[in-house]
Amino acid sequence: MIKKITQEIIEELKKSAPRLTSEQISRRNKIINSSNPNFVGYGHKISDIEKIIKAIYIKSQCSYENSIEIFKCLVKSNVLEEKFAAIFFLNHFKVHFNKKVIKIFEETFSNYCDTWAFCDTSCIRVLGPFLGKNNNQALAEHTIINWSNSEYLWVKRASIVILIKIIMIQKEFSNDYIYNFIEKMIKNHEIYIQKGLGWLLKTCSRYEPDSILKYLMKNKSKLTRLVLRYGSEKLPKEKRKLLFD
Numbered sequence: 485m486i487k488k489i490t491q492e493i494i495e496e497l498k499k500s501a502p503r504l505t506s507e508q509i510s511r512r513n514k515i516i517n518s519s520n521p522n523f524v525g526y527g528h529k530i531s532d533i534e535k536i537i538k539a540i541y542i543k544s545q546c547s548y549e550n551s552i553e554i555f556k557c558l559v560k561s562n563v564l565e566e567k568f569a570a571i572f573f574l575n576h577f578k579v580h581f582n583k584k585v586i587k588i589f590e591e592t593f594s595n596y597c598d599t600w601a602f603c604d605t606s607c608i609r610v611l612g613p614f615l616g617k618n619n620n621q622a623l624a625e626h627t628i629i630n631w632s633n634s635e636y637l638w639v640k641r642a643s644i645v646i647l648i649k650i651i652m653i654q655k656e657f658s659n660d661y662i663y664n665f666i667e668k669m670i671k672n673h674e675i676y677i678q679k680g681l682g683w684l685l686k687t688c689s690r691y692e693p694d695s696i697l698k699y700l701m702k703n704k705s706k707l708t709r710l711v712l713r714y715g716s717e718k719l720p721k722e723k724r725k726l727l728f729d
Contacts, residue, residue: 682714
């Protein structure tokens with residue numbers, strides 16, 4: 485069953501691949517910016533991948549245990565859509581998720597993640613909603629702290645994106661927790677970490693704009709322009725100007 489479903493997903497994605505010009509492919513690959521020299525993408529819309537996966541899931545009668553094995557097969561692929569398919573197929577079994585799924589994604593981000601798109605989609609669509617549940621608070625805090633200390637870029641990035649998604653769900657945050665988290669991470673100058681921290685501050689500014697502005701003003705000398713620019717994106721223009729004077 486595992487091999488059959490996996491192969492059906494791969495074949496359906498190939499068969500339904502849109503026709504893109506070389507310019508469109510080049511532009512898309514630059515946006516995705518994969519570190520994998522063998523990376524390819526068909527150009528599907530996310531919604532089209534989801535439709536394909538939903539149709540296969542409905543008729544598959546697959547178990548949760550088998551869905552994990554299918555996920556593990558697909559995430560090893562060099563094809564972006566097959567990696568996305570792995571996320572969406574597994575997410576149909578979210579009612580069965582437990583702390584073991586955290587370990588599965590940590591291993592995946594460590595070994596088979598080569599784009600921000602795969603990392604962020606996994607966190608926004610799967611891990612964030614799971615860890616954002618009230619009864620998973622302790623697991624969420626442990627995961628974020630543990631992953632933020634990882635040596636692997638995409639595991640570290642994932643800790644930021646999970647936190648962002650949880651804030652989106654709860655529509656509130658602890659100022660001390662967020663600012664301490666940023667203080668710990670800000671010394672990492674990897675661009676995807678810096679962008680992630682900016683995104684985190686921008687998300688927080690939707691709920692406490694004055695607090696975020698105060699933090700940015702106080703720390704603008706040690707925050708990179710990238711973090712300042714991303715973090716202040718949702719603030720009023722006249723207040724943003726104060727950060728760059």
